[in-house]
Amino acid sequence: MSGDAATKVGFLVGADTTDTTPAAEATGPGGRHRGREPRAVRTPGRLGRGPAGSGGLGSWAPRGAYVLFAVALLAFPRLVGTPTDARQWAEWLCYAIVAVGLDIAWGYGGMLALGQGLFFGLGAYAMAMHLSLEQVPDGSLPSFMSLYSDNTELPLIWRPFQSFWITVIAAVAVPAVVAMLLGLLVFKRRIRGPYFALLTQATAVIFALVLIGNLKLTAGFNGLTGFSTIFGRNKYAPETNSWLYDLAAVALLVVLGVAMIVVRSRFGKLLQATRDSEDRVRFLGYDPAVVKTIGFVIAAAMAGAAGAIAAPVFGIVSPGQFDYAPSILMICWVAVGGRGKLGGAVLGALLVNWTRVTVSDARPDDWQYLQGALFVVILAFAPGGFAGMISSGWQRATAKVRPRPSGHALELEEVPA
Amino acid sequence: MTPVLELRNVGVSFDGFRALDGVDLTVQKGELRFLIGPNGAGKTTLIDCVTGLTKPSEGEIRFEGKVIGNLKEHRRVKLGIGRSFQTPTVFETLSVIDNLDLAEAFRRPMGSLFRRRRNVSSGVQETLERIGLATVAERPAGSLSHGQKQWLEVGMLLVQRPRLLLLDEPVAGMSPSERQQTGELLVELAGEHTVVVVEHDMAFLRSFASTVTVLHEGKVLSEGSVAEVQADPIVREVYLGRSRDQRSGAVVAAGEET
Numbered sequence: 001m002s003g004d005a006a007t008k009v010g011f012l013v014g015a016d017t018t019d020t021t022p023a024a025e026a027t028g029p030g031g032r033h034r035g036r037e038p039r040a041v042r043t044p045g046r047l048g049r050g051p052a053g054s055g056g057l058g059s060w061a062p063r064g065a066y067v068l069f070a071v072a073l074l075a076f077p078r079l080v081g082t083p084t085d086a087r088q089w090a091e092w093l094c095y096a097i098v099a100v101g102l103d104i105a106w107g108y109g110g111m112l113a114l115g116q117g118l119f120f121g122l123g124a125y126a127m128a129m130h131l132s133l134e135q136v137p138d139g140s141l142p143s144f145m146s147l148y149s150d151n152t153e154l155p156l157i158w159r160p161f162q163s164f165w166i167t168v169i170a171a172v173a174v175p176a177v178v179a180m181l182l183g184l185l186v187f188k189r190r191i192r193g194p195y196f197a198l199l200t201q202a203t204a205v206i207f208a209l210v211l212i213g214n215l216k217l218t219a220g221f222n223g224l225t226g227f228s229t230i231f232g233r234n235k236y237a238p239e240t241n242s243w244l245y246d247l248a249a250v251a252l253l254v255v256l257g258v259a260m261i262v263v264r265s266r267f268g269k270l271l272q273a274t275r276d277s278e279d280r281v282r283f284l285g286y287d288p289a290v291v292k293t294i295g296f297v298i299a300a301a302m303a304g305a306a307g308a309i310a311a312p313v314f315g316i317v318s319p320g321q322f323d324y325a326p327s328i329l330m331i332c333w334v335a336v337g338g339r340g341k342l343g344g345a346v347l348g349a350l351l352v353n354w355t356r357v358t359v360s361d362a363r364p365d366d367w368q369y370l371q372g373a374l375f376v377v378i379l380a381f382a383p384g385g386f387a388g389m390i391s392s393g394w395q396r397a398t399a400k401v402r403p404r405p406s407g408h409a410l411e412l413e414e415v416p417a
Numbered sequence: 418m419t420p421v422l423e424l425r426n427v428g429v430s431f432d433g434f435r436a437l438d439g440v441d442l443t444v445q446k447g448e449l450r451f452l453i454g455p456n457g458a459g460k461t462t463l464i465d466c467v468t469g470l471t472k473p474s475e476g477e478i479r480f481e482g483k484v485i486g487n488l489k490e491h492r493r494v495k496l497g498i499g500r501s502f503q504t505p506t507v508f509e510t511l512s513v514i515d516n517l518d519l520a521e522a523f524r525r526p527m528g529s530l531f532r533r534r535r536n537v538s539s540g541v542q543e544t545l546e547r548i549g550l551a552t553v554a555e556r557p558a559g560s561l562s563h564g565q566k567q568w569l570e571v572g573m574l575l576v577q578r579p580r581l582l583l584l585d586e587p588v589a590g591m592s593p594s595e596r597q598q599t600g601e602l603l604v605e606l607a608g609e610h611t612v613v614v615v616e617h618d619m620a621f622l623r624s625f626a627s628t629v630t631v632l633h634e635g636k637v638l639s640e641g642s643v644a645e646v647q648a649d650p651i652v653r654e655v656y657l658g659r660s661r662d663q664r665s666g667a668v669v670a671a672g673e674e675t
Contacts, residue, residue, distance in 0.1 A: 266522055266530040269515050273508045280506045283468065285494035285523030285577065294527070 062260060065343065069256075073249045077242060086245040087313060092353045093248035094310040097255045099333045099345035101302030106331070107339030108263055109295035110275030112193075115200035116330045118207045119175035119300040121322030123307025125211075126174065128224040128317035129158055130167040135226060138162070143226065149216035157217065164231075171308035172301045179300030183293030190289075192278070201324050208323035223318025230312040248309050252346070255302050259342050262298060271295050332371070336378050337385050344387025351386065419482040421446045421581050421611040422467065427476030429462055429635075436462040437473070438635040444581075449607035451622050452615045453646075454632035455655065460615040461503070463632070464583045467613075468500045469493050480581065494523065499579030503586050505570040509559030513550050513569060516558050517541045520573035540576050547602075548572040564595055571602070582606065584614045588621055600625040631655075 073093075077086045098120055105111045132142035133154075142158075145151055160166045182203065186196060211218045218224070233240045262268050270291055274281045278288045311317050329352075337348020352371070360367040382389050422444040429437040437459045444450050452460045465471035467478060469490040478486050485493055507516050514537060521540050522530065537545075537554075545551045548568040553561065558569060567587070574582060587603075588596045596618070604625055606612055616622055622629065622643060629646045631639040639649045646652055 261533075262531065265533050266519065266525075267527075269508075269511055270519055270530060272510055273519055276508050276510065277506050279470075280502075280508070282490040283494060283500055284520050284573070285491050287489070287491045290527065 066256065066260065069343075069346075070253050073253065074246070077245050084241065086241040088357065090241070090245040090248040090313045091310065092350050093245070093252045094306040094313060095330070095333065095353055096346045096349040097248075097252050097306035097309075098303045098330055099337065099349035100252075100255050100259050100342055101299035101306075102330055102334050103339055103342055103345035104259055104262060104271070104302075105295050105299035106334060107341070107345065108268060108275065109271045109292055111292060111296055112197040112331070113200045113296065113299060114197045114324070114331060115202070115204035115207075115327050116299065116303045117204040117322035117324070117327035118200075119179060119303035120307040120310070120326075120330075121204075121207055121211075121317075121319075122175045122178065123171040123304030124311045124314070124317045124322070125218070125224070125307075126161060126167050126171040126304075127308040127311035128227075129161040130164060131227040131230065131312060132224050133158070133162055134229060134231070142224070144219040144222070144224070145216070148219065151216070155217060168308065172304045175300040175304030175307075176297050179297045180293060183296040184289065187289035187292045187296075201327065204322065204324050204327045208319040211319040211322075218319075221319060223316055223321075225316040225318075227312060227315060235312075235315065244309075244313050248313065251305060251309055255305065256342060256346065259298075259302075263342065267291075267294070332375050335385060336374060338387025338389075339385060341385075341387035341391070344385050347386055418446065420444060420479075421448075421481055422613070423477075423479040423482075424463075424466075425477045425479075427463075427466060427473045427478060429459075429466060429471055430474050435635050437466065440476070440632075440635070440637055442630060442637065444611055444613060446611055447608045448611055448613075449603055449625065449627050450611075450613045451626040451629045452613060452632060453617070453622065453629060454638070457634070458632040459635040460632055461585055462635075464500060464585055464613070464615060467493075467581075467583060468498060491523075494577065494579070497578075497580035498583070499574045499577045499581070500583040501570050501574055501585060501587060503589065505563075505566040507558040507561075507566050507569050507573070510557060512555050513558055513561070514541065514545070514554045516569060517544055517572055517576050521576040523577070540578075544572045544576045547575070563590055564592065567591065567595075571599070575606075580610055582610055582612045584612065586615055586617065588616065588618055596621055597624075 077089065098116055102113060102116055105113045129142075132144075136142060139154065141151060141154060154162075160170065182200075186199060191199065211223075212221050214220070228235050230240060230244075233243065263271075270281070270286060271294075273284075274286075274288045274291045281288050281291065314321070333349040333352050334345045335348070336352055337346065338344025352374070355374075356367055356371065359370055378385060384392070420443045422442070424440055424442040427437055427440045427442075428435065440459070440463065442463070452463065454460055462471060466473045467480075467485075469485075469488060469492075473486065477484060480493070480496060480498060483496070485496065485498075488496070508519070511519070515534075518534055518538070518541055521538060542551075545554055548571060550561075550565060550569060550572065553565070558566065561569060567590070571584075571587065574584075584603075588599050591599060600621060603612055603614065607627075614626075626643050629641065629643055630637060631646055631649075631652050633655045638655060639646050639652050641649075
């Protein structure tokens with residue numbers, strides 16, 4: 001419907017409804033709220049917790065937790081981290097960013113996106129292309145190209161990545177646009193559940209294949225590497241590791257802040273509503289395809305941003321890092337940490353990766369088994385993940401006789417283990 | 418005057434089964450219309466056709482004179498058609514207020530939804546009081562009783578401020594006093610709004626219906642006031658089947674059996 005028609009209908013409805021006169025004014029003659037809240041009613045105290053709806057302690061606890069987490073995150077390497085550790089942690093923080101985005105798509109939106117590696121990879125390749133060009137004089141080819149191709153000048157697709165800012169924008173915008181096209185294509189056709197999961201997984205596989213197949217442009221299977229300087233910094237200097245850690249930490253905090261705003265907004269509630277009953281949402285006058293696409297785009301943009309930071313942290317960007325296996329691991333992080341809780345996603349990414357490195361250092365052969373077991377046990381016995389366990393423990397401890405929200409985690413599509 | 422709802426020769430087939438067959442139906446503004454009929458008569462299918470859940474294989478549906486056959490469900494809601502379902506579907510993880518707020522906010526541009534709700538709009542507040550859920554406004558909807566969920570569902574319909582309300586068995590599972598309240602609410606709504614109700618409960622029908630349309634095997638069998646329809650020999654035949662009991666109580670029994 002055109003905006004004009006929408007306006008007209010809104011007007012008719014507003015004018016037609018006399019039994020809710022003050023409310024009609026909220027719709028106004030324009031039929032649109034133009035972003036402003038309808039006239040508010042100061043709710044009398046009997047609502048219990050004031051007019052802010054989710055006001056009271058409920059709205060302050062997450063903010064307090066956020067501030068504590070921010071302080072801890074930034075203070076942590078200064079207290080315990082050695083420089084090599086810092087790089088390791090920077091990598092995990094990038095994973096946490098991916099996990100936060102995935103939690104919006106999967107935990108809040110019910111979209112089991114098994115191909116986040118695609119978006120993570122698009123961001124990583126964008127930055128890796130920029131870093132490859134940083135190693136050579138302006139206008140000359142990245143070193144692998146003179147080996148694999150007979151190009152004499154920089155291919156068109158590489159040119160924008162000479163600019164740092166275009167690279168940064170592309171690392172977020174390209175995944176977002178790809179997710180938007182994919183989302184609209186899939187959700188408008190009402191494809192969901194396992195079909196959506198398989199489809200996204202296929203995109204990650206195709207992405208890896210395209211990268212491998214275009215040796216002359218992407219260095220194929222070997223990937224882009226050899227970044228001895230990172231934005232003018234010496235790759236091997238210990239300060240660079242700390243700097244990368246801080247960069248990843250700040251990015252995680254920004255992404256987490258954005259995610260908190262998103263999930264607590266009306267849109268966040270709408271996304272949850274769409275997860276729980278897509279058909280009912282349709283009869284509330286929303287197009288679930290649009291709602292889900294927006295959620296999916298947010299997840300993709302976050303994964304792209306994480307990839308851009310992960311590229312210098314990894315020091316190498318190759319197709320194997322982004323195909324189906326890593327994409328499924330990303331789901332594991334969120335599931336283990338506790339989907340539907342942003343803190344759970346961060347916790348899961350950090351915890352699983354910390355355990356992976358710790359265990360595979362001590363017993364290199366056993367990690368795969370442990371990882372599988374961890375995932376199965378969590379899904380079987382604590383579908384809410386660690387965050388779910390913590391919050392139900394907290395609820396029991398504070399012993400509030402508040403009815404617990406029913407565990408939505410159980411109602412959605414099953415996750416292939 | 419243009420009727421609010423007009424169905425012309427509407428037919429629906431599911432794999433050869435004729436769920437609706439040449440249905441004509443006209444509902445004028447302000448009417449409180451009841452749709453009755455035995456199981457499988459096509460009552461819910463008819464509502465599904467109007468709201469877009471089912472695409473009719475033939476015929477034409479007009480809402481306020483506008484052909485709506487090709488519009489998606491949410492577009493029809495934006496036009497002013499609201500519906501409820503046989504089993505109340507509320508968003509259990511969201512609070513009662515958030516359920517109502519989302520139901521009201523659909524006319525806002527998508528971009529403005531990224532802001533947090535800071536207060537309760539007057540429409541939501543009035544509805545909360547009207548449906549008697551003001552004291553549980555902050556509770557997750559999943560913790561409500563069945564009856565309360567039904568009221569919440571009605572409330573979500575009301576804050577949408579539709580001009581045509583389609584209710585599918587709104588009093589199923591309600592206590593007698595809740596039925597009375599719902600009936601009074603429907604009568605109050607009719608006039609301003611146009612209301613179409615699918616209902617099995619004959620006592621409820623007799624207390625509140627003005628006009629009744631009887632469906633049978635996908636066709637309109639009879640239409641008129643409660644008394645007219647009850648006196649119609651064909652309706653009695655269909656509804657009572659084998660037993661030709663003259664007492665109207667038997668109609669109730671037949672209705673509740675389904």
